[in-house]
Amino acid sequence: MTDPLAFESYWKQMNDECTVVIKGWELMSYYSDSSNMCWFMLPELRDEIERLHHLVGNAVTKDKYIVVGNGSSQLFQAALFAMSPSDVSDQPINVVVAAPYYSEYKNAINVLHSRMFQWVGDAALYDENKPYIEVVTSPNNPDGTLRVPTVNSVAEGKLIHDLAYYWPQYTPITYEADHDVMLFTFSKCTGHAGSRIGWAIVKDIEIAKKMATFVQSSSMGVSKESQTRAAKIIAVICDGYQNFKSIEFELFFEYSKRLMRERWEKFRGAVEQSMVFTVTKYPRTYCNFTNEISETYPSFAWLKCEEGIENSHNYLRKLNICAREGEQFGADSKYVRVSMLGMDDEFNEMLKRLSNAKKE
């Protein structure tokens, strides 16, 4: 896991406003909302999630069902469970993702050794005439590209949209996503990875119910302490935008977008200086949320090394730069993924080391 600690400094400024206080006798029950099919979801968290999507305009929540999970990892497994054919005597359904893909999908599938679904790999190569589930990650981890479904097959396909990075600091908000199953995570939205809060926005109530059943049978729900805190922090973000009172600090997405832009500018400079690596150029688009034209500033940089260097990861290791090798993402060893979300010190040190890289 790559820690998204870049936004910590923002939350340090906001110290008191975001503090949660939990007394010894509070939050003791398993139940949060018996009237909801997702009975373990705190109503205040559901309300704040809806409010945030409404504010940002990145996803439709109206007439949809929200399921909370222990991070979006658990909801990914829950979605596969819910969308697989319930007759397990059949072949497991194939799960595909266009390469380069987030390496943890494979782990989350393989650890279960399920009869219902199985990891296949690159969606672009899928040519079986069998039902499949395609995961569409947009913006994509590791390479930051905007994605649409890739499979070119006459077979019946279902889609899971992983929109973990579809927030204004990473990419212009160009449309209100309205897909069947959309996954989001608190970790990437605000940087609170330690809370393990994810949510799914689901069109079909039967799918949502099955996902809630999966979370129930696997973990009897989701930490209420984390849910309370996520609700509070999301509320503070929304309040900032909606309460036209004098604002002491920058608003969250302004701050985080500025930080990402500044980092990417410096990073591109260092990459150019290195003369060893290249990095994708992203298109500039109008963002409906910030009302300005801007680039995508992904949470990871996907570096490709120049001819003559066979293994980017080894090369970076020599420079003492922490990275994940391309092969883990279904790409080749010329590629490597570097985090853009480290602490300031780490990030600046990485830039220094990178700009000193010179092909020998």
Next chain:
Amino acid sequence: MTDPLAFESYWKQMNDECTVVIKGWELMSYYSDSSNMCWFMLPELRDEIERLHHLVGNAVTKDKYIVVGNGSSQLFQAALFAMSPSDVSDQPINVVVAAPYYSEYKNAINVLHSRMFQWVGDAALYDENKPYIEVVTSPNNPDGTLRVPTVNSVAEGKLIHDLAYYWPQYTPITYEADHDVMLFTFSKCTGHAGSRIGWAIVKDIEIAKKMATFVQSSSMGVSKESQTRAAKIIAVICDGYQNFKSIEFELFFEYSKRLMRERWEKFRGAVEQSMVFTVTKYPRTYCNFTNEISETYPSFAWLKCEEGIENSHNYLRKLNICAREGEQFGADSKYVRVSMLGMDDEFNEMLKRLSNAKKE
């Protein structure tokens, strides 16, 4: 899920001492302890868990590995994953539990549709000459009995000990458990079910590592807010026993044991008055922790109805008493499980309704 809210009143007294305050910028990282194979476990939680077991004397932690999970449900799945043969081309390993058994084991297994392990059912009936995993729940849910392994087979068997209820308020502590894989949960120890904190104490580091891998791939760890709070509350319990300072309130296990004893005495009275049901009599044993001889006071009562009533659950439903039917636990419809851990009001109302039951 049956809410263990009986102890809420204790934590209300302890209000301030148990309060946790979490600032907006705290607990943001995925990582808790990079030096530990269970990298997502807060060191302070590990320390407090060890301290509590040392205080109570209910489990050996020395030279063992602790893995934290999203409730013990997740750790149950993790243990099955870790203890199953890694060659999944073989038949899935059989999982058995002596009836009557906790109904959620079956759900936690079946929801995964795993190639590694499968639910078989009653351990007492197991006569296959194939490897198996037996779950030993002691004290048992639903019937409060103390359990030892049951399978009588020459096949190779592995054991998971679910010791969720092996705490002084429920049963005398007669020995320091020292099994291969032991599961505990914060929910039943202190009543904080909403926090979803469970832990496993594991002898073999390879099993512990695989369990941590399962938790990682399924949920990228465990809520830090919940871990922080669990550590705090466990510390308050231990401090009470260890700090010989003047204590304003009863100590936790004194309070909770007194409450369970009082409830069981009233409950037995009501059952006798009903002339419809019978309930197991538990042996009296010396408790090494409280230094007194006492009965088992299970968190559930396992009721059997008299001849002439075929379905206990229907009968209780007519009396407006909430219960879970015996069939769910692998028993017959003469049996029914009733919670002893509801709020005071609920419990007293249940007693009233029960003592009014008369066979027509």
